[in-house]
Amino acid sequence: MLISTVGTVPADNHRSPALCATAVLARRPAVVAQPMLDRPGSDADRTGFEIGWDHAHHRLVPPADHLHAGNPVRQGWEAGQAVFGTRTLQATPQVRKWLQLRLGAWLRGKAFEPVGVTPAFLKRIAVPVCPITGGLLTQGTGTGSDASVDRVNNRAGYAVGNLAVMSTHANRAKSEYDWEDAVGFARQIERGGLGEIDGLTAHQWSRLAVLMSFCTPLPHAQAAALPLLVLPPARLRVLNPAQVLQILLTLRFMQPGQPARADRLAALFPPALRTPVLMLMVSLLSRRISAGTGARPAAVQRAMEAAWAEPAILRRWQAVAAALTSAQCERIVERLVAHRLAPSGWRCLPLDQATEGWALETAGRAASSGEGLDLATDQRSVPAVASPSALPTPVRSGIRMRGAATAAGVAWLR
Template sequence: MNSDDFDAVEAGRRLGHDLHRLSAIAPQAGWPQAVREGFTAATAGQGARPRHDDRFVRKWLQLRLGALARGRAVAPDVTVELLRRLDVSHCPVTRQPLTHATRLGSDASVDRLNNDGAYAASNLAMLSARVNRAKGTRGFAEVWALSQRADAAHGLAPGEWLRLAVLMLGPAHADRPLDVPALPLCAPLPPTSVRTALQQLQRLLTLNAGQAASRNRLLRGLLPACGSAVAEARLRLLADAVHMGLKRLAPDEPCWDVWLQPGLMAALAAWRDALGDGAWARVAWTAGQIAGGHPVNRRELDPWRLATRGYLPRAGAVGGTLAAGR
């Protein structure tokens, strides 16, 4: 075995072991050889297999087998527990309820937000299968362009393409954070995905500006980082504008749509323009501290395998399918 084959073969064997240990799935003829080897090895000395599958375990096994079949890398931080964290009741793009194992377009699907990256916790979201298919291999620039059309395209309306672009923005620019457009934060971000500093601030304002007490607490945290009276005044105006915008939303309208209201993005840009580079760095750091986040460095992006566009260091893919067998 050469070093180029090692990752894929070992990943397959580990997956085969987990398929036996964690699921009631019967071995499949279409599995890659390495997966079959791991499954067979796990049968020796093992007790009874689970009688019922946990849907998050099944999703984790499906994700890994699908990635292996395409030669895609799966980072160690992609776990069953991560999938539980990513789970949502509604697709953040279509805003429709998610279903499970119905084979419909509404079924929940775990997708990479940056198609040039591997399956990694900071590059994943739970979307509907319909959105996953519409996104396909499209990158951020193409998704953003589709959001600017006047009519629907590839099964999604312009507003849905915009929400998808919002989700993709941080991961798509993870390795070039200074070249990032400002978008209205009209969709909830996955809890573990990369987000831009501006998105972090938009999120904090959305979640805290609705009530005067929480708005004022947020301002007390951010104002000292502004560095000038002008920037402080513009931040207060922005927080007040978000506060009033949230009050104008209809009862069934998500809070994230506040950024689609006229004037909100302009107020955000006016505040950003009043900050010098040093003040902006302080504000971004402070926002991260308030939100419990941290800057992403290049070492943390290593599991994304951006140099190989998210592929395992092996030429070609290994075919295989995952099917239930009870």
């Protein structure tokens, strides 16, 4: 089950001829016109060539480490300069981040989905506050508060639904860990009184663990036990049905206007669970009321996320979720949508489409790559990737919310 914030990413002019050809020709290997140089001999070389080409298309110079003779990035850059000259496109902040992401993914041999992940997409997922630390994000200051874009599930590629914006500080701490590692760090801090690990507190590691779990297919029992310490950022895909249901129940108290009556929501659950659901909803409602009637959306979101840190609310949710199966969670989400009790604009999408480009079968590695390029031989270095909201939609295995993945099925997208 997935929740996905959908919407079509508007067409833009930032794709190289090769990338456009890839989109049109059903992902057949793209070939760029190269008036001055031999064509790249491998998929990895072709990718590097396209990155250089797009630097030239936006009148940008690739990092110096990629300008030595024979480097595919330099070859593409020189070919692009010969074609575009001064007839170039504007290099917006999103374009620079897009090129940084692509270059970093190429250097490390990671899959990058070029059709969906564009400068326009990066602009859409921008957020003002780090979902992990809660601090305001900055741009270009060279400090840990600068915004950065990274994969949520490190065992998947750079693709729509698996990317989120967070602070550089949180991103560095996240490194290549998975959600279970983050849980372990939080527990280690709590048990040992360490204060922090890699600059994050136990609560921040817990928020990171929940965020990463959205994009990780989990057994129902595991997904159902997690608190909703952070809501999915824009256009993230949530793959676990229990978390989709948890998110939808919480969003009922974050929509404009009067929230739906709790008994209407409870009526969609099996009879034996209606009273426990009512108790859960009343608890959530009280936290929403405590935030104040005139509270801004960001303050309401903080209040609802904080509510899930309360043991009583988590126990009530776990009692409900443990009595349901993954399939039952999907059906309840479908009923919420059918009864217009979910945010508008959600639709169902097959799970394989929701995770298209994620490269789950290769743990996020580019299909034709090894574990990455030989940086010692090629003298290349990985650049720092920095970058700058609508809430997500669901996907299912059964359901897709922007952010999660399950075995096979369909996804809800907004």
